[in-house]
Amino acid sequence: MPGRALIDHGRLLAAIGYEAELLLEAARAVPPESPVPTCPGWTVGEVVRHVGSVYRAALGWLVEGGRPSRWQRDPARGQTVESYLRDGLTDLVEVLSWHDPAEPAATWWPADRSYGFWCRRMAHETAVHRVDVEDAAGLEHSEITDDFAVDGVDEALSLWFAHKLPMLGLGGTRQGVVAINTGGHCWVARAGPVETTARRCSPAEAAGADAVVSGHPAAVYLWLWGRQPPGAVAVEGDEDAVGQLWALLRLATR
Incomplete structure (x- = not known):
């Protein structure tokens, strides 16, 4: 579910x-x-x-x-x-x-x-x-456990990206499919003028995306929330599609 x-x-x-x-x-x-x-x-x-x-x-x-x-x-x-x-x-x-x-x-x-x-x-x-x-405060971040971060990645994509953006009437300017891979879990996020969706997926489906974002669960979690710089995660494939995903999440979570 x-x-x-x-x-x-x-x-x-x-x-x-x-x-x-x-x-x-x-x-x-x-x-x-x-x-x-x-x-x-x-x-x-x-x-x-x-x-x-x-x-x-x-x-x-x-x-x-x-x-x-x-x-x-x-x-x-x-x-x-x-x-x-x-x-x-x-x-x-x-x-x-x-x-x-x-x-x-x-x-x-x-x-x-x-x-x-x-x-x-x-x-x-x-x-x-x-x-x-x-x-x-200039403090080092307290630990975010891997399982908590993975759940946060799921929430950011399913709630904010896939639900909040359509609710606001916002979408991408170009079609792009981005897979997110972290902590043994995969998601695929689609954005464009017609659809804005995100769901859990298999590694095989993730490999077929236009781009793949991966990294340590806490880094991916905070990156999706705009709390980590681009270099905090690894990007393979279409960087413009990844940039669109990140920009749309800023609109959804502001």
């Missing part, structure tokens, strides 16, 4: 809190007004605030049974951004912990209408922004 995570949802649920602690630890290393190069125009404090807001938006989906119209987007008067994130994290994880990940829940992805969607989405949301803050 396209919406099914590649690792256990218990791992993803635990990762939300783990990644949030790493994010806050990195944030404390620099002033909150420090710029975040990977999020142009944002400061470290703004990234922390954003993650706290996203936790509340996710909780709104679960509690209200649909897209929330209102939630607390900023810290209360006198509340620090760290406390704001922690409070949102506590409330969200508590609700997610009460429910089986397969239990039906409102989401914005038709392929996965379950509580598990939010475990996965919030785990990767937090991990990517943790990397942003570590970069801003």
